[in-house]
Amino acid sequence: MSSHTPNKKPRQANKVEHTLESFIFNGRWLLGPFFVGLLFAVVLLLIKFFKQLYLMGIATFTATNQELLVGILTLVDTALLAGLLLIITFSGYENFVSKLNIDNHEDRPSWMGKVGFSGLKMKLISAIVAISAVELLKVFINSGAYPSDELLWKVTIHVTFVMSGVLFALTDYLNSKTQSH
Numbered sequence: 133m134s135s136h137t138p139n140k141k142p143r144q145a146n147k148v149e150h151t152l153e154s155f156i157f158n159g160r161w162l163l164g165p166f167f168v169g170l171l172f173a174v175v176l177l178l179i180k181f182f183k184q185l186y187l188m189g190i191a192t193f194t195a196t197n198q199e200l201l202v203g204i205l206t207l208v209d210t211a212l213l214a215g216l217l218l219i220i221t222f223s224g225y226e227n228f229v230s231k232l233n234i235d236n237h238e239d240r241p242s243w244m245g246k247v248g249f250s251g252l253k254m255k256l257i258s259a260i261v262a263i264s265a266v267e268l269l270k271v272f273i274n275s276g277a278y279p280s281d282e283l284l285w286k287v288t289i290h291v292t293f294v295m296s297g298v299l300f301a302l303t304d305y306l307n308s309k310t311q312s313h
Contacts, residue, residue: 160229167229170221177214181207202270209266216259223252250304257297264290 188195188203195203222241226232234240268290271278278286 163224163229167221167225170217174214174217174221177210177217181210181214184210198273202273205266205270205273209263209270212259212263212266216256216263219255219259220252223255227252250307253300254297254304257293257300261290261293261297264293 184203184206188200188207191199191203222232268286271283271286275283
């Protein structure tokens with residue numbers, strides 16, 4: 133009888149611990165709506181993309197080359213942002229919620245299931261730098277419409293994004309070297 137009493141407390145503690153851990157683990161599903169929301173944002177970007185494309189189509193014969201170039205860069209910017217949202221959605225869902233069970237699908241991107249948190253950070257900063265570069269190019273095409281201090285701020289912000297990307301890459305490189313030893 134006395135032998136059962138010491139074992140009973142650890143079993144109860146293990147049951148409480150297991151219940152708590154299961155509850156916390158199942159809490160990952162709270163992230164699901166965030167990823168569904170990001171997919172909805174991609175739909176909104178698609179609507180914006182086609183609106184811009186429609187307006188460009190209407191103005192093709194009256195717009196200047198500069199205006200068309202800015203319109204095209206806006207389309208590129210929108211497409212880059214939509215791609216970024218999909219990368220975040222796929223990778224975030226697979227890293228934090230659950231694996232996507234589409235292993236045999238012929239259209240499955242090769243990077244899916246292979247992008248960890250570090251890779252996701254790098255893809256994110258790379259996409260931000262690309263989007264910033266497109267935005268900066270649009271500004272420089274119309275640079276006469278901006279005061280020089282605003283141009284300086286835009287360049288400074290872009291350089292900050294680039295330097296952040298370099299620092300992220302360097303940090304990941306150093307981290308991978310220390311983990312491999």
